[in-house]
Amino acid sequence: MELMKKKKNGYLLCPDDRQAAYDYCEGYKQFLDKGKIERFCVEEAVRIASEAGFVPFEYGKNYLPGEKIYFVQHDRAVIFAVIGSSPVTEGFNITAAHVDCPRLDLKQVPMYEDGGLTLLKTHYYGGVRKYQWVALPLALCGLVCKRNGEKVRIEIGNDPSDPIFYISDLLPHLAKDQKEIAGEDLNVIIGSIPDSEAEETPYKTEILRILNEKYGITEEDFETADLSVVPAEKARDIGFDRSMISAYGHDDRICAYPELTALLSLRGIPKKTCVAVFADREEVGSMGISGLRCSYVADFLKELCGTENALQAFANSCALSADVNAAFDPTFPSVYEKRNSALVNHGVAVSKYTGSRGKGGCSEAPAELLARIFKIFDDNNVLYQTSELGKVDQGGGGTVSQFLADHNILVLDIGVALLSMHAPYELAGKLDIYHMHKACVAFYENY
Ligand code: MN
Ligand code: MN
Numbered sequence: 001m002e003l004m005k006k007k008k009n010g011y012l013l014c015p016d017d018r019q020a021a022y023d024y025c026e027g028y029k030q031f032l033d034k035g036k037i038e039r040f041c042v043e044e045a046v047r048i049a050s051e052a053g054f055v056p057f058e059y060g061k062n063y064l065p066g067e068k069i070y071f072v073q074h075d076r077a078v079i080f081a082v083i084g085s086s087p088v089t090e091g092f093n094i095t096a097a098h099v100d101c102p103r104l105d106l107k108q109v110p111m112y113e114d115g116g117l118t119l120l121k122t123h124y125y126g127g128v129r130k131y132q133w134v135a136l137p138l139a140l141c142g143l144v145c146k147r148n149g150e151k152v153r154i155e156i157g158n159d160p161s162d163p164i165f166y167i168s169d170l171l172p173h174l175a176k177d178q179k180e181i182a183g184e185d186l187n188v189i190i191g192s193i194p195d196s197e198a199e200e201t202p203y204k205t206e207i208l209r210i211l212n213e214k215y216g217i218t219e220e221d222f223e224t225a226d227l228s229v230v231p232a233e234k235a236r237d238i239g240f241d242r243s244m245i246s247a248y249g250h251d252d253r254i255c256a257y258p259e260l261t262a263l264l265s266l267r268g269i270p271k272k273t274c275v276a277v278f279a280d281r282e283e284v285g286s287m288g289i290s291g292l293r294c295s296y297v298a299d300f301l302k303e304l305c306g307t308e309n310a311l312q313a314f315a316n317s318c319a320l321s322a323d324v325n326a327a328f329d330p331t332f333p334s335v336y337e338k339r340n341s342a343l344v345n346h347g348v349a350v351s352k353y354t355g356s357r358g359k360g361g362c363s364e365a366p367a368e369l370l371a372r373i374f375k376i377f378d379d380n381n382v383l384y385q386t387s388e389l390g391k392v393d394q395g396g397g398g399t400v401s402q403f404l405a406d407h408n409i410l411v412l413d414i415g416v417a418l419l420s421m422h423a424p425y426e427l428a429g430k431l432d433i434y435h436m437h438k439a440c441v442a443f444y445e446n447y
Contacts, residue, residue: 041099107123118207143225231248318410
């Protein structure tokens, strides 16, 4: 018996997983590059699942063990399920991640011209450090829905042949009085040629002419659109050893993608019905029609219960609230409590509780649940570490776990630990990403 517990690097503990992790992450990087906003993530995940035989959920249908279904919530969130062989009253095994990320949304009247430039006003979404979003290659993604119902998918800047967009910053020579970047400073430059005939707003006219020619849209279509400005760069390997990935949107596609790949790699029909949730709106508090405060996940589970006792099914269910954690950063050690911080590539990060300053706003997993999950991980060679998000009085953060607990579902917080969380390019370890996949498989098959 080992009296003391020592943390060890995952590449030393599981050397055989190195190549598997590197291979696995090639698919993850592609997923990130295709899914820069939640709509595109849902689209790509449904494409992957459909190829694996998942079909759209139908209300009122009686599903049989082994059937694979998905339910899309307003194109911005999706639930995947594989029906298990046990009675549904024995409970669901659920993993829940979110696919929205911090970004800059366009305002409803975004376009203006000034100083010989055409620009777009933005309103940032989620917790961003505004100074990180200037002087950066940016892409424009989203949906324009015209008043006649016609939908125009917008994705400009992700293909290397596309133009990209840009937010300016002050030059150091003139930045003496600049304290910070304000929200209203995050204005995206989109053009600089005036229309030769327009007497008023010639710069704006020229861009609107191009938009109309290429996409058939007019200025009023911005009033209804879901358009976001996101980093244009693709996911890339980091380090001489290529052991990490820097990318936009790790939080929280780094947990969503493994949920799905785990569902796709189940061996045979699982005992319990396994459910993977890709939620939206987590970064702003989970409210709204596609956030996890909405009843759509519980409603979907109730539908799967049919005439069986849904209350009993919920009471016997368990969920992994799959979301990122903060990895210890040796450059900024003062905000972390090192003994209780996750380290990059030391395994999936498990938090008994989240919240901030006195565990405020969190659901805490009971000892029995942690012990049971850790036993499953031990038995299935899943590398894990415990983790708390920073020093007690420094801050903290929440996840969707409390909204699952609201439905009387046991829930545990687990995820991949990141450096530079919420930055335009976040950093994560490949071994941790691969073990997030292994953790989901072990949970689905053994809980
Ligand atoms: Mn998150
Ligand atoms: Mn976040």
